[in-house]
Amino acid sequence: MRRPIMTSAAFLSQPSAPATKNDARVAQDLLDTLTAHANECVGMAANMIGISKQVIVFDDNGTARAMFNPRITAQSEPYETREGCLSLVGERGTTRYRRITVSFDDPAFRRRTENFEGWTAQIIQHEIDHCNGIVI
Ligand SMILES: [Zn+2]
Numbered sequence: 001m002r003r004p005i006m007t008s009a010a011f012l013s014q015p016s017a018p019a020t021k022n023d024a025r026v027a028q029d030l031l032d033t034l035t036a037h038a039n040e041c042v043g044m045a046a047n048m049i050g051i052s053k054q055v056i057v058f059d060d061n062g063t064a065r066a067m068f069n070p071r072i073t074a075q076s077e078p079y080e081t082r083e084g085c086l087s088l089v090g091e092r093g094t095t096r097y098r099r100i101t102v103s104f105d106d107p108a109f110r111r112r113t114e115n116f117e118g119w120t121a122q123i124i125q126h127e128i129d130h131c132n133g134i135v136i
Contacts, residue, residue, distance in 0.1 A: 004049070007088070068106075
């Protein structure tokens with residue numbers, strides 16, 4: 001179900017709690033909300049729809065994917081960039097990494113590790129920041 005976008009800086013600055021198997025519905029709501037904003041948004045974290053759980057969705061080269069409890073375990077090739085956010089007005093500068101390794105629970109709650117690079121890696125870094133209460 002599409003959910004309204006949370007814009008409260010106080011709420012968004014709180015770290016999210018670990019997700020469990022019971023949060024599959026959160027991922028579906030995030031995917032539905034991302035689809036509804038596909039013209040302006042390439043990824044979302046659960047706190048952006050008011051749910052303080054470690055769940056993210058992102059566009060992976062044309063396919064929308066969900067991750068639970070994502071952690072970056074390696075990163076390389078830093079660069080400076082500017083990003084916008086559906087929960088914020090305007091753009092802000094930040095440092096990202098071209099290559100990252102992410103450990104996460106997949107939708108079946110199997111722990112996986114996967115490498116990402118470029119634009120997809122940048123989206124994931126932005127959404128993991130949301131899970132940690134960091135807003136660009
Ligand atoms: Zn954002």
